[in-house]
Amino acid sequence: MTRVLVVTSDPIGPKMAGPAIRSWNIALILSENHDVRLMTTSLLDAQDAPFDQYLIPPGRHRAFAKLERWAEVIVFQGHAMSMFKSLRASKKLLVADIYDPMHVEQLEQARDLPFDEYKQVVADRTELLNEQMLRADFLMCASDRQRLFYLGQLAALGRLNPLTYADEPDLKRLLTIVPFGLPSDAPVHQRQVLKGVVPGIGVDDKVIIWGGGLYSWFDPLTLIRAIGVLAARRGNVRLFFQGTKHPGIAEMPIVEESRALVRELGLEKHVFFNETWVPYDERQNYLMEADVGVSTHGFHLETTLAFRTRILDYLWTGLPMVVSKGDSFAQLIKREDLGIAVQPENVEALASALEKTLFNEKFAAAARENIVRIDQAFRWEKVLEPLVNYVNDPWPAPDRQLIARESVVRIRLVKHYGVKHNADRARHYLRAGGVRAVAGKVGERMRARSRSVAPAEQAPPADEASRAETDASVADQ
Known part of the structure; x- marks a missing residue:
């Protein structure tokens, strides 16, 4: 010992x-x-x-x-x-x-x-x-x-x-x-936290979740613009930013920039910000009520070397994913058909990818099956x-x-x-x-x-x- x-x-x-x-x-x-x-x-x-x-x-x-x-x-x-x-x-x-x-x-x-x-x-x-x-x-x-x-x-x-x-x-x-x-135990949905609970998010709405924090090296602005495009076609689309107040990091300017863009585009009924940090043992409640997990970033070296831990939460809870290309997880998602990887900063491509993943049930079901197939490789006891x-x-x-x-x-x-x-x-x-x-x-x-x-x-x-x-x-x- x-x-x-x-x-x-x-x-x-x-x-x-x-x-x-x-x-x-x-x-x-x-x-x-x-x-x-x-x-x-x-x-x-x-x-x-x-x-x-x-x-x-x-x-x-x-x-x-x-x-x-x-x-x-x-x-x-x-x-x-x-x-x-x-x-x-x-x-x-x-x-x-x-x-x-x-x-x-x-x-x-x-x-x-x-x-x-x-x-x-x-x-x-x-x-x-x-x-x-x-x-x-x-x-x-x-x-x-x-x-x-x-x-x-x-x-x-x-x-x-x-x-x-x-x-x-x-x-x-x-x-x-x-x-x-990933945790060894399967996630358990303990209580309703999003659909029918957050004002403005209905039980039948399609929810896109941004897991984790909102930091300057991410690109939420392209995502918000894509929601504007998609919401014009699909009125029941909702984007939820799960965390804006990190317990150990000061709020970055990108948070207010994101809120300002939502106001500018008039998307207050489609984009929502969680003002607190979700407890670690409760995050699955949010993820399991979502329909798609998303992560978007720009073109820079940080992307090339990043290992987006939020993607693992998406895998854990079986969420199909839409992400920007450029990091190692985007390669995995494309190779294993776990969702869609799109070019960074492409609003139209991102809107189309979100629409397909949200509304093409056959595609989403296949992605969920593929996630089950590969997620064992990422269990903590394995890695x-x-x-x-x-x-x-x-x-x-x-x-x-x-x-x-x-x-x-x-x-x-x-x-x-x-x-x-x-x-x-x-x-x-x-x-x-x-x-x-x-x-x-x-x-x-x-x-x-x-x-x-x-x-x-x-x-x-x-x-x-x-x-x-x-x-x-x-x-x-």
């Missing part, structure tokens, strides 16, 4: 988004045969689970050091390595979950910032990933495309060397593919097999000592805590979402700090001794 610490920067609780959902399921699967602890750096509303849960905010180095000393393997994602000195210096076996190419994501997300700030944000994310990729013993990405991309980055960092090549010529013992997964195999018999990277001595790059460490970082983030949220976004983030930080004084109250450690040790270490900060 291996002692495993899983670290995420996303909020853990009933309303979880992609990174937290992934970390939660990693902890869940690994806890079947190992001693696992799950830690978040932001917000924690502890849930019933076969593993302990901790909240340790950025900069609480002594508190994190207790967990680092306990662990034999540490699985982390996001900004964790920049937040804790003991993780950066750890001699434990480190697994970097780099399924989110955040430097590429910021090229799109931060492009509206002043140029110097934009450049710095992208540079910070690049350095953050460089540090993780230099130090990790084992790395996980989400797709074949990502793996090829990251192999190039690893080569630039000196990780493609005689030692790692001798260990395994395809380097899968260094960098493997672990996609996002996490490479990580499970690693934790069952973990190994250090063969070039660990070589990298420590001969790194070809010098990493400029970027603190993701402290006064300067907080001021920088406040400016970012002010530009991205206005005063309300800043106020919301301040509130979250205050709640996190108050909760971090006694994490054992939210998720007790494994025994009384470790509880006392952890509480004392956090209270020291």
Whole structure:
């Protein structure tokens, strides 16, 4: 049995988004045969689970050091390595979950910032990933495309060397593919939430659902225009944006741009925005009342490397899909006849694809049958097999000592805590979402700090001794 610490920067609780959902399921699967602890750096509303849960905010180095000393393997994602000195210096076996190419994501997300700030944000994310990729013993990405991309980055960092090549010529013992997964249990519709419940959406209406959040790298505007075209022919079409308020991300300008376009086109009776974030355990209620799942984006690099986790929810609930071409899921949808993939930013093609999927019952039924045929390949217990195999018999990277001595790059460490970082983030949220976004983030930080004084109250450690040790270490900060 291996002692495993899983670290995420996303909020853990009933309303979880992609990174937290992934970390939660990693902890869940690994806890079947190992001693696992799950830690978040932001917000924690502890849930019933076969593993302990901790909240340790950025900069609480002594508190994190207790967990680092306990662990034999540490699985982390996001900004964790920049937040804790003991993780950066750890001699434990480190697994970097780099399924989110955040430097590429910021090229799109931060492009509206002043140029110097934009450049710095992208540079910070690049350095953050460089540090993780230099130090990790084992790395996980989400797709074949990502793996090829990251192999190039690893080569630039000196990780493609005689030692790692001798260990395994395809380097899968260094960098493997672990996609996002699906729950093992079939979805159960527990209560009516959309049809006949949301004012303006009738029980017989055809509902197109936009699962997940609404972010700047997506293209909801083309979709809204396509709804305008389709609604002129089919009056019972409804589009529902499932999430606009992400639990860990400030609302982006694209949300208000989308609302403004709906008003401009007079589509208030056809397009609806959910003003909250749907709890993780209730999302199937919305998805199972929908008729089509949709995801649209533009032409950019983020699309090429993206792994749209919302598509997996569509697979889980058997929803035929209409998506933009360009990412790996669009290829899957086209190859396996799970729906229709259309050229990005083509309003007429999108409207026609939605109409066919909504109103051609034979086509939709065939898509649903095909989804049932392939969705087993995406179950969490299946996709996490490479990580499970690693934790069952973990190994250090063969070039660990070589990298420590001969790194070809010098990493400029970027603190993701402290006064300067907080001021920088406040400016970012002010530009991205206005005063309300800043106020919301301040509130979250205050709640996190108050909760971090006694994490054992939210998720007790494994025994009384470790509880006392952890509480004392956090209270020291």
